[in-house]
Amino acid sequence: MKKELLIGVLCIFFLVLTKSSFAVISSSADIQVTMVNQNPDPAEPGNYVDVNFRIENIGSSNAEDVIFEILPKYPFFLDPGETAKQNIGSVWGRQIGDEGIILKYRLKVDEDAVEGENEISVRYSLNKGAAWQKPGNFYVNIRTHDAILNIKRVTYIPDPMPPGEKAVLSIHLENMADSLLKDIQIELNLITMLQSTTSVTYEELPFSPSGTTNKQVIKNIESGKTETVDFTLIPDPDASADIYKIPITVQYSDELGTNYSKTEIISVIVGDEPLLEPLLDSSDVFMKGQAGMVYFSFINKGTTDVKLLDVELKESDYIKVISPSKVYLGNVDSDDYETAEFKIYIKDVVDSKVPLVLNYKYLDPNNNLYEKEETVYIDSYTKDEAKKYGINGYNGLSGFMIILIIIVVGVSIYFVYRWWKKREKGHKN
Numbered sequence: 316m317k318k319e320l321l322i323g324v325l326c327i328f329f330l331v332l333t334k335s336s337f338a339v340i341s342s343s344a345d346i347q348v349t350m351v352n353q354n355p356d357p358a359e360p361g362n363y364v365d366v367n368f369r370i371e372n373i374g375s376s377n378a379e380d381v382i383f384e385i386l387p388k389y390p391f392f393l394d395p396g397e398t399a400k401q402n403i404g405s406v407w408g409r410q411i412g413d414e415g416i417i418l419k420y421r422l423k424v425d426e427d428a429v430e431g432e433n434e435i436s437v438r439y440s441l442n443k444g445a446a447w448q449k450p451g452n453f454y455v456n457i458r459t460h461d462a463i464l465n466i467k468r469v470t471y472i473p474d475p476m477p478p479g480e481k482a483v484l485s486i487h488l489e490n491m492a493d494s495l496l497k498d499i500q501i502e503l504n505l506i507t508m509l510q511s512t513t514s515v516t517y518e519e520l521p522f523s524p525s526g527t528t529n530k531q532v533i534k535n536i537e538s539g540k541t542e543t544v545d546f547t548l549i550p551d552p553d554a555s556a557d558i559y560k561i562p563i564t565v566q567y568s569d570e571l572g573t574n575y576s577k578t579e580i581i582s583v584i585v586g587d588e589p590l591l592e593p594l595l596d597s598s599d600v601f602m603k604g605q606a607g608m609v610y611f612s613f614i615n616k617g618t619t620d621v622k623l624l625d626v627e628l629k630e631s632d633y634i635k636v637i638s639p640s641k642v643y644l645g646n647v648d649s650d651d652y653e654t655a656e657f658k659i660y661i662k663d664v665v666d667s668k669v670p671l672v673l674n675y676k677y678l679d680p681n682n683n684l685y686e687k688e689e690t691v692y693i694d695s696y697t698k699d700e701a702k703k704y705g706i707n708g709y710n711g712l713s714g715f716m717i718i719l720i721i722i723v724v725g726v727s728i729y730f731v732y733r734w735w736k737k738r739e740k741g742h743k744n
Contacts, residue, residue: 345374346381346406346439348450351417357458360390360493361426364455368437371415372406379405380443385420386436390428391455397421422455430458430494430570462492462569464499466579467541471548475584475681478618479552481525484583486563487543490536496567497535501544504562504578505529520561521554521585556586556619556680586681590617591624591647593673595691596654601706602696606637606660609671609693613644614652621647624677626655633669635660647677664695 351367358364366385372378381403387393401418410416422435432454438447467489476482484503490496507518524546531544561583566576592614600607609628615621624644630636638658647653661669671693676686696706 343374343376344372344378344406344408344441346378346441346448346450347371347373347411348383348437348439349415350453353455357456358424360424360428360457360459362424364391364422364424366420366422366435366453366455368418368420368453369415370403370406370418370439371411372408373411375408377405377407378441380441381406382440382444383418384438384440384447386438387422388434388436390425390433390457391422391435392425394421394423424457427493428457430462430492431456433457458569458571458573459492459494462494462496462567462573462575463490464496464536464565464567464575465489465491466563466565466581469581469583471583475556475586476548476550477587478550478554478556478585481547481549484546484548485543486546486581487541488533488536488565489541490538492569493538494570495535495537496569499533499536499542499565499567501531501533502564502566503529503546504564507562520559521551522548522559522561523551525549550585554585558582558584558681584681586679586683587617587619589615589619589621589677589679589685591615591621591675591677591685591687593626593675593689593691595671595693598693600659600661601694601701602698603661603664606658608656608658611655611657611673611691612652613647613655613675615647615649618649619679620649621677621679624653625675627674628655628657628659629672629674631670631672633661633663633665634671635662661695667695668692669695 347370349369349371351369353367354365355362368383370381370383382400383403384400385393387399393399399420403416403418406416433456434452435455436449436452438449440447465488466486468487469485470487471482471484473480473482486501488499488501503522503524505520505522505524507520509516509518526547529546531546533542533544536542559582560580562578563581564576564578566574568574594612594614596610596612598607598609600609611626613624613626622645624647625641626644627641628636630640636657636659638656640657642655642657644653644655659671669692671691672688673691674686674688676684678684696704700706
């Protein structure tokens with residue numbers, strides 16, 4: 316009796332086990348759709364992507380008249396002439412795995428596609444399209460080849476940057492990617508480490524940040540947008556006028572968490588407008604109708620050197636330039652001067668003054684051209700005024716000079732006469 320009961324229990328257990336083992340096999344057709352892969356992965360906006368699907372029948376019965384259709388929607392498109400439907404025909408029961416049917420679609424990705432997982436839908440029919448079933452949604456990974464954060468423009472005020480004075484350097488960043496960029500760090504590399512096999516040295520640019528550090532952070536920049544970050548810099552007081560190249564490092568991330576880093580070079584000009592001032596140094600011409608020399612000092616009172624200085628004294632209704640009217644003085648260092656001299660003839664006087672018009676051109680160290688014109692006046696006197704003030708440079712001589720000349724001439728005549736008398740006496744003897 317116990318033996319028969321045990322056999323019955325084993326039979327029931329065997330039947331239950333057998334039923335559960337074959338429960339996954341449908342007695343009818345059962346289509347399963349799987350997205351196998353995409354190529355390339357990730358896809359790029361503006362390019363093509365191949366999407367491959369596997370069609371399997373995990374049921375025990377054959378599926379007849381099977382039609383498969385892809386339902387592309389933005390940002391995916393089929394090229395004109397390409398069909399979304401494919402007639403598969405029969406799919407045998409238990410046609411699975413490597414025996415499944417592979418279907419391939421070539422899709423165009425829109426240029427403005429958003430980075431990330433983009434949904435794509437498909438459906439199939441088992442009765443020539445009379446009814447459709449959707450197996451679910453699939454996703455295609457899209458990412459730009461490179462998330463570009465562009466340094467669109469660099470400006471600074473004042474331009475050029477004067478040594479020892481504050482200037483605001485503005486860096487304009489443009490997001491050229493098709494998605495959000497975040498965690499943006501901008502760093503000015505004002506100190507560069509130079510490493511050799513034997514030592515490490517540091518090269519320091521003549522700038523100091525003021526009010527901020529040399530690093531700024533922007534939380535995010537939307538696609539197509541531009542953001543500006545400002546640095547306040549002070550060029551060293553003794554910084555030479557020149558063009559300085561500043562390395563700038565930009566680090567950021569895209570929405571997929573990919574990190575980017577790049578180093579660019581920006582340039583700023585340090586310098587100030589030279590303060591070149593012409594002054595009348597001296598003159599030995601004082602009256603109308605007189606010719607003589609005038610001397611001008613060109614003093615550089617600024618912190619910026621001057622080079623290639625050309626000076627011209629222009630003729631006018633008041634003077635005629637007897638010497639060459641143009642003089643080349645060359646370079647004038649800061650806190651130094653050069654002298655130009657001209658010989659003139661005074662033709663006329665206005666209000667006891669003689670106007671002298673100077674035109675001068677020069678370059679600063681950054682080759683910016685400056686051209687200026689200034690009028691310098693020399694005083695003019697009458698003969699009586701010249702005698703009164705002890706000025707002897709007029710055409711005519713002072714009384715003292717006349718007397719002195721008469722004495723010299725008289726003495727000379729006396730000695731010549733005595734020499735002649737001696738000579739005549741010698742001839743008579």
